[in-house]
Amino acid sequence: MSDNCTCGCGNDYDQTLMTVPELFGTNVFNNKTMKERLPKETYKALQKTITTGSSLPPDVASVVANAMKDWAIEKGASHYTHWFQPLTGTTAEKHDSFISPTDDGGVIMEFSGKQLIQGEPDASSFPSGGLRVTFEARGYTAWDCTSPAFLKEDESGDVTLCIPTAFCSYKGEALDKKTPLLRSMSVVAKQALRVLKAMGNTTSSIVSSTVGAEQEYFLVEKEYYLQRLDLMTCGRSLFGAPAPKxxxxxxxxxxxxKDRVSSYMKDLDIELWKMGISSKTKHNEVAPAQFEMAPVFTTTNMATDHNQLVMETMQKVALRHGMVCLLHEKPYAGVNGSGKHNNWSLSTDDGINLLDPGQTPEDNAQFLVFISALIKAVDTHADIMRATCGSSGNDHRLGANEAPPAIISIFLGQELSDVLEKLAKGEKICKKGACQTLKIGVDSLPELPKDNTDRNRTSPFAFTGNKFEFRMVGSAQSIAGPNVALNTIAAEALEEIAVRLEKAKDVNKEIQAILKDAMTKHGRIIFNGNNYSAEWAKEAEKRGLPNTRNTVDALKAFISPKAIKLFGKYNVLSKDELHSRYDIYVEQYAKHINIEALTAIQMTKRQFIPAAIQFVAELGASLAAAGKYGSVQKGLLEEVGKHLEAAGKKVAKLEVETKKAQGISDVAKQGAAYRDKVFPAMTDLRGDIDALEAIMPDTLWPVPTYSDLLFNL
Incomplete structure (x- = not known):
């Protein structure tokens, strides 16, 4: 290892002296590296596969694999892994070395095209939701060549070549989040291209969904983290009285x-940049000890891969700095939780953002069509969008005046909304001092700069100039699910529009009719006001918009006839695959609440009740010694005794409700039991424990407090 290298990567360059452009992507087998290392014809064949989705010939795969292996070994790698995203919500990897035995008892380093393209990890211990029986272990990983291979480093200097892959069963069912994502990207691209061609676009040949995922997170002192069982097992504090500030x-x-956090962020940027992740923005967020990182847009599957790496790297780098990164949506009660803003758009291979209003009439018409499609899509399938954001952690956040409510609506801004409404009705629009009736495809819209209105941070799905920001996604969640839904519902709406335009004698008149239908039938989904207000909840109910407040109910949308028809029509998810995801996600909800309940029981019985008993003993002795001057001790003794007795009864009730829930075999009923019985019992117990914390001395309280956790970085 070079004396100059401080990252533990084994590379012989001094990264502290490299410029960011020189550092960026050094651990990625990217387009630049492929050009340098692959024969010209091999490179062309691989690019064809990447851009068109055609199969990669075996001989080409072998050349690519050998070049990738040589590159990785030069960087210090001895192993490779097919890196995939099972339905756990995290990533998985099985490492194999490049070594191959020789006849003379030695080894050579080999990596074949077959090993590159397909792997066979044991799939028996991953959640499958009934897609397969547990004694059948076979599963396959398949190379996603549209997302570049990369190197992962650890502090020991170990380097591994990671090959992004999809993961499916022996019979071809999707056992992961990547497979349906790739399917959804394909269908939205196909339908968007149909619309463009029907509108006369002859230059665009590829459409890609793109995403930029902003990531919020908390940092906490590792020393304090290790003293909090709830943070270690649940990712959030199950107990904790409010800090004074x-x-x-x-x-x-x-x-x-702060300097310490800035040092962490610097190292985080370096690690992400080396893996080709364009970490762009970093700043303090609203809550104490809360922060945010935002990347530049990229294609949706790469953005999904990158966000998984962002979360993993945030946690890894934090440990180097003596801290722990918390990605739970609500680590602490009483302060803002963390979300993940999923910025989604559609772009063409010739540089057109299909959600950019543009400056010419043709651009305006194109923009209006795609906005109309999104209005229809979101209104029709609001329940599915809500389901993709369901988790036990996100239930703490949604609707808590720090994140969007559980009601799905679209924010367009008043100016754009007015234009759409008047165009749909054929009313006059004032433009540059004059009022006229605009004709789509002939006249240009009134100028719509990217920031045509104030940003609405309360909206769950906000148009922000050239993209939609889906703000409901939880900070710990994979962005795959929400983008599978966005791509697929957009594809359905775009296909309907494509059919109409392809049959139309006058395309511009048909666009006018499409816009009118979108606003008339689906305009109820547009809301530009305060989504936090009680008035909006009442108004949304009048409009017939769903308001599903908890995950167990929200997840039912995945197995509705509407969802089965939608995802089945485009071969994104079959009926069985949808049912499997429903079962897995409800079961995950139940498991998370079960872990929280068991943790709460253990902390209460082993830490909080013994501490309170000790305080009662000390108060009793002090009261006896004080005699008639012991009014303070008497008052404290009564108050502590009251909460101690209540905590004892409530922890017993929590144990009973948890055991009852554990014994329920039906997934849906079990999820409901954890929601309706276990979680309320846990919340009720917290009230007394937090009350005890507020009156007991620091010397007796057994865990670090919110003041310690939030203000000691």
Whole structure:
């Protein structure tokens, strides 16, 4: 290892002296590296596969594999792994070395095209939701060549070649989040291209869905983290009285970044940049000890891969700095939780953003068509969008005046909404001082700069100039599911529009009719006001918009006839695959609440009740010694005794409800039991424990407090 290298990667260059452009992508088998290392014809064949989805000939795969192996070995790698994303929501990898035995008792380093393209990890221990029986272990990983291979490094200097892959069963069912994502990207691309061609676009040949996923997170001192069983097992604090100071002074948001955190962020950027992840923005978020990182847009499957790496790298780098990164949606009660803003758009291979209003009449018409499609898609399938954001962690966040409510609506901004409404009705629009009736495809819209209105941070699906920001996604969640839904519902709406345009005698008149239908039939989904207000909840109910407040109910949308028809029509997810995901996600909800309940029981019985008993004993002795002057001790003794007795009864009730829920075999009924019985019992217990914390001395309280956790970085 070079004396100059401080990252533990084994590379012989001094990364501290490299410029960011020189550092960026050094651990990625990207387009530049492929050009340098692959024969010209091999490179062309691989690019054809990447851009068109055609199969890669075996002889080409062998050349690519050998070049990739040589590159990885030069960088210090001895192993490779097919890196995939099972339905656990995290990533998985099985490492194999490049070594192959020789007849003379030695080894050579080999990596074949077959090994590159397909792997066979044991699939028996991953959740399958009934798609397969547990004694059948076979599963296959297949190379996603549209997402470049990369190197992962650890502090020991170990380097592994990671090959992004899809993961399916022996019979071809999707056992992962990548497979349906790739399917959905294909169908939305196909239908978007149909619309463009029907509108006379002859230059665009490829459409890609693109995403930029902003990631919020908390940092906490590792020493304190290790003293909190709830943080270690659940990712959130199950107990904790409010600190004297929270976020009420609004001094954390965009505030000066502390040196220690800045050092962490610098190292995080370096690690991400080396893996080709374009970490762009970093800042303090609203809550104490909360922060955010935002990348530049890229294609949706790469953005999904990158976000999984972002979360993993955030946690890994934090440990180097003596901290722990918390990705749970609500680590601490009483302060903002964390989300993941999923910025989604559609772009062509010739540089056109299909959600950009543009400056010419043709652009305006194109923009209006795609906006109309999104209005229809989101209104028709709001329940599916909500389901993709369901988790036990996100239930704490949605609708808590820090994130969008559980009601799906679209924010367009008043100016754009007015234009759409008037165009749909054929009314006059004032433009440059004059009022006229605009004709689509002939006249240009009133100028719509990217920031034509104030940003609405309360909206779950907000148009922000050239993209839609889906703000409901939880911070710990994979963005695959939400984007599978977005791509597929958009594809359905675009196909309907494509059929109409292909049959139309006058395309511009048909666009006018499409816009009118979207606004008339689906305009109810547009809301530009305060989504946090009680008035909006009432108004949304009048409009017939769903308001599903918990995950167990939200997930039912996956197995509705509407969802089965939608995803089945485009071969994104079969009926069985949808049912499997419903079962898995409800079961995951139940398991998370079960872990929280068992943790709460253990902490209460082993830590909080013994501490309170000790305090009662000390108060009793002090009261006896004080005699008639012991009024303070008497009052404290009564209050502590009251909460201690209540905590004892409530922890017993929590144990009973947890055991009952554990014994329920039906997935849906079990999820409901954890939601309706176990979680409320746990919340009720917390009230007394937090009350005890507020009156007991620091010397007796057995775990670090919110003041310790939030203000000691």
């Amino acid at each position: 929270g976020q009420e002074l609004e001094d954390q948001y965009f505030g000066a970044i």
